[in-house]
Structures are given as structure tokens and as C-alpha cells.
Amino acid sequence: MQISPAFRKHLIATIVLVLILGSSPRPAFAVSKEIVELQTQVQQLLDNMQRLQSTMDTRFGVLQHLAEQTADEANQMTAAVNALQKKIDAESDATNGKLDTASGQVQSLNDSIDELKSRLAKLDKTMQDLQSQLQTMQAQQPQAPPPGTQPQMQAPAPGALPPGAGPTNAPVPSPQAPPLQETYQAGVRDFNAARYDVALGEFQDVAHYYPLDDMAGAAQFYIGEIAYQHQNYADAINAYNIVLEGFSGSPKAPAAQLHKGFALLAMNKKEAGVHELRLLIQRHPQSPEAARARTKLNGMGVKVAVH
Numbered sequence: 001m002q003i004s005p006a007f008r009k010h011l012i013a014t015i016v017l018v019l020i021l022g023s024s025p026r027p028a029f030a031v032s033k034e035i036v037e038l039q040t041q042v043q044q045l046l047d048n049m050q051r052l053q054s055t056m057d058t059r060f061g062v063l064q065h066l067a068e069q070t071a072d073e074a075n076q077m078t079a080a081v082n083a084l085q086k087k088i089d090a091e092s093d094a095t096n097g098k099l100d101t102a103s104g105q106v107q108s109l110n111d112s113i114d115e116l117k118s119r120l121a122k123l124d125k126t127m128q129d130l131q132s133q134l135q136t137m138q139a140q141q142p143q144a145p146p147p148g149t150q151p152q153m154q155a156p157a158p159g160a161l162p163p164g165a166g167p168t169n170a171p172v173p174s175p176q177a178p179p180l181q182e183t184y185q186a187g188v189r190d191f192n193a194a195r196y197d198v199a200l201g202e203f204q205d206v207a208h209y210y211p212l213d214d215m216a217g218a219a220q221f222y223i224g225e226i227a228y229q230h231q232n233y234a235d236a237i238n239a240y241n242i243v244l245e246g247f248s249g250s251p252k253a254p255a256a257q258l259h260k261g262f263a264l265l266a267m268n269k270k271e272a273g274v275h276e277l278r279l280l281i282q283r284h285p286q287s288p289e290a291a292r293a294r295t296k297l298n299g300m301g302v303k304v305a306v307h
Contacts, residue, residue: 114251177209184215196226217247233263254289
């Protein structure tokens, strides 16, 4: 704490006056009572000033120490907040990476489940066909002759060919269709490996040679996905429509409708895209695709009805 200039001037003037009075000639036998009192007051004033200055210095030191301590604590708090923010950012990035990985694994698992279902359905159909063929063969098998009788041999009809003989101009068989399961699985592997051109040919073979099989619907979905990856949204929408119209019960139908909505939005057809996403939520309200559709619509500021 600093002493004001006015007070300092007053103090100096008082001291000078005391010194002048003290040095002026006076009788040796007596000292003025007023001068003695004035000297005493000046000495008390100087003592008080020294005590006040000491007190101010002590308090100023305490305040300075508190200010430095507060600044150190603020710096430590800032460092701790920065470290916590970096930790939160790192954990957020790691969580996002894990979610992306988990999403890819779930998609692969869904593909495997769809493939297994298709195999089981195909195996059941094959068993039914074998059973039907066996029953037909049993019905056409000739009955055995009664004991003690011999079967009569029939002469071949005129112009009939002997057993094992055939016409020399038999038609050449058409190329066989590729195996369904192996072709579809190869297409899925090539699609996941981003070999889109190879995968496109394999999925087109499945859709061409097995148009009524359930796997044809999944193949059409991947054909649309490949077109979507190349930003050929019109062809992608055509493929998704084949899935939605011809294979509405396919497990790929929700994803086909979701990506159809995204493709329409990418083509700046907002009204049609919003309609498809709302239709998806209405048809498959509990599906993961419906959750993504709600997120997309909410991000666009479009109200979504709560089911």
C-alpha cells in the first residue's frame, strides 16, 4: 500500500518544522512545552507509519501469494480439462471405430444367416423332389409275376431301335447354369472385397439362371448396391424396386427400401425419398434400417410418427 502524496508532504513539512524549532536558539534552562509535545506526536506518528507500512507489506505479501496460488490452480485445472477432453475424444473415436466394425460384422452375420436359410430351404425342396421321384418310380415299377409263371417277351415294334441305340442327330445340350450357392457366395465375397465388377457378373448370373429362387432377390439387392457405390442411382433404384416388388418377403427388403430412399435424396428428389423412408418405418418399425431412417429424417428436420 502506497502513502498518498498529500500525506507525505504534510509529514515532511512537520518534520522540517520540528527540526527548525529544535535547532533555533533557546534558553538552556528551559525547553518549550509545546515543542516537546510536538516532537512526541511526530515520533508517535512515525512509529504508526512504520507499523502501518509493515502491516501493509505483510498483507500485500499474503495477497500476492494467494494470487500466485490461484493462478497455479487455474493452470492445473486447465491442464486437467484439456487432458480430459483429449481422453474423451480418443474414447469417442475408438467407440465410433468399434461401432463401424460391429456394423460390418452384423451385416456379414445377416448375410450368413440369409445364406443358411436359403440352403435349408433348398435342401428341403431337394428332399421333397427326391421323395416325389421315389414315389413315382415305385408306382411305375411292374408287378412281379405269380410264382411258377414266366414273363412273356414282347417282340419289338417294327422300326423300333434296339435297347441302348439312339438317333445319330441328337441335339447338343445347352450350357449348364452355374451352381447357385457357390456363385452367390463368390459374389458376396467379391462384393465385400470391393471387387464390384466381378461381383456384378456373379450376381447377374444368379438372377438370370435362378430368377424364381429367393437368392435372386438377394442378388438383385447387391446389384443395386454396386450401382449405388458407383453413384449410378437410377440403376440402383431399378434393382431395389425388383427386390421390393418381386421379393417383398426377402430379408434384404428393408435395406433395399432404405437405400432406395437414400438414392432418391441423392438425386435431389426429397419428397420421394422422404416417402420411401416413412414407408420403411411403417412396414418394418423395429428393424435397424427403420432406426437409420428415423435418424436421417430427424437430421433433415422431418417429423416422424412415433409407433
